[in-house]
Amino acid sequence: MTRIARFISFLNRFLESKPGKKIMEAAVKRCDKCGDYRIKVALDYLYGDREEACRGCRLLAKSIKVMVEKGAKRLGVEEEKLRECLALDSYRRGVTVTIQGIAKYGVRKPFVPSAPYLVVWDVTGLCNLRCKHCYSNAGKPAPGELDTEDALRVIERLSEWCVPGLAFSGGEPLMRDDFFELAEASSDEGMFTALATNGTLIDRETAERLEAAGVEYVEISVDGARPETHDGFRGVEGAWEKAVEGVRNCAETDMMTVIAFTVHKGNYRELPEVLDMAEELGADGVAVFNFIPTGKGRFARELDLTPEQREEVLKILVEAALERDIMVYSTAPQMARVSLQLMERGETEGVAYGTHFYAGDVSGFASLIEFMGGCGAGRFLMAIEPDGSVQPCVFMPVKVGNVLEDDLEELWENEVMWACRDRDALRGPCGACEFRYVCGGCRARAYAIEGDVRGSDPGCLHAVELTSSSPGGR
Numbered sequence: 001m002t003r004i005a006r007f008i009s010f011l012n013r014f015l016e017s018k019p020g021k022k023i024m025e026a027a028v029k030r031c032d033k034c035g036d037y038r039i040k041v042a043l044d045y046l047y048g049d050r051e052e053a054c055r056g057c058r059l060l061a062k063s064i065k066v067m068v069e070k071g072a073k074r075l076g077v078e079e080e081k082l083r084e085c086l087a088l089d090s091y092r093r094g095v096t097v098t099i100q101g102i103a104k105y106g107v108r109k110p111f112v113p114s115a116p117y118l119v120v121w122d123v124t125g126l127c128n129l130r131c132k133h134c135y136s137n138a139g140k141p142a143p144g145e146l147d148t149e150d151a152l153r154v155i156e157r158l159s160e161w162c163v164p165g166l167a168f169s170g171g172e173p174l175m176r177d178d179f180f181e182l183a184e185a186s187s188d189e190g191m192f193t194a195l196a197t198n199g200t201l202i203d204r205e206t207a208e209r210l211e212a213a214g215v216e217y218v219e220i221s222v223d224g225a226r227p228e229t230h231d232g233f234r235g236v237e238g239a240w241e242k243a244v245e246g247v248r249n250c251a252e253t254d255m256m257t258v259i260a261f262t263v264h265k266g267n268y269r270e271l272p273e274v275l276d277m278a279e280e281l282g283a284d285g286v287a288v289f290n291f292i293p294t295g296k297g298r299f300a301r302e303l304d305l306t307p308e309q310r311e312e313v314l315k316i317l318v319e320a321a322l323e324r325d326i327m328v329y330s331t332a333p334q335m336a337r338v339s340l341q342l343m344e345r346g347e348t349e350g351v352a353y354g355t356h357f358y359a360g361d362v363s364g365f366a367s368l369i370e371f372m373g374g375c376g377a378g379r380f381l382m383a384i385e386p387d388g389s390v391q392p393c394v395f396m397p398v399k400v401g402n403v404l405e406d407d408l409e410e411l412w413e414n415e416v417m418w419a420c421r422d423r424d425a426l427r428g429p430c431g432a433c434e435f436r437y438v439c440g441g442c443r444a445r446a447y448a449i450e451g452d453v454r455g456s457d458p459g460c461l462h463a464v465e466l467t468s469s470s471p472g473g474r
Contacts, residue, residue, distance in 0.1 A: 027060075097115045097162055098111075112379055118163075118167060128172055210250070244277075428456030
């Protein structure tokens, strides 16, 4: 029995036991005395700096300690490493929504936590670039942008919901006068605080201010190894040099610094050079973003990769993830499928899995990929627009409510969110694919191109092959 199989077996036995059922029942409840979810109070009391808790939460803490530490042991996580991670509030939040997700939805494929692990918030429509692919049609302030007071309320609500991570995006977030106040508020709440930026405004002083405000992760867009490639795509001459300098300045701090590379027909052959450049600049990783024909991208569909080109890119990424010392990941959920197939064919010696939450070799945990489940839209991720509107993903303009007006737990139960999660309800080749639990296709691409959240991702070579081999296929 593999390590993962032993862990799942342990978890199922625990959930079926009377103590397990009682713990799970308590885990989803809030404690009026302690002012938080009981499971979070217990974790804070055990591993954080909470010194007092009511008798009920203290009793729960004893059971949670056994559950968490036995589970970690079965996964091969050393006790010292476990305590080091759980000393961070963002990790305790992650464990909280994971346990609550198990209590609410069970051990399902793919897994669904009780709240998104990461909320991506487009805080403004303001931007100093004119990118061809911009999903938010950025440039001017967006209609109904939240002011500072309401923006701080959003952060408070997300924190109360126990969201582990908050990423500020846009437009260009640094063009908001109150950005550093918002970032500091997010960090003070204990959420892992991230920034997605074009990097052109990050000089050395700004990088230091970001670090001081509690930003832990900075993702800077660099869409080519050469200025002409990047500047042509981003619409402003000189943007490449400023973005590269922004990467260099952030890499000199303790913030995790990642290059974001939106791959398209005009730049995909420069990917190996961008990987080299990331290492030379001291960046911690490279995130390769799918091209999604939404927003301004609707008018630049000719830039979208063919399925064959995307497959080529993903093979490069898998090899880089296994061989390089930097993180390498992609928003294309097919990366896991490609990696598994390469290993099955003996072309690689490991399994690379790359998402916003983990990037690297998961050879010892390959069976866990089915629970991680590829596309995270509406499942691991949630997006907020500048006016507070909520979407499953920043690339999927389907509004399900408003973060300040609606109950967040009810929004998480919205039918659109479940449509993104349910791999058995997918249509077309994605629904028939044996890799649907490890991939499931990009839901945003399915919506943008097929007009259906449950549709098939037409950019996948495996989907094309399934269509060709099926009865009546071309």
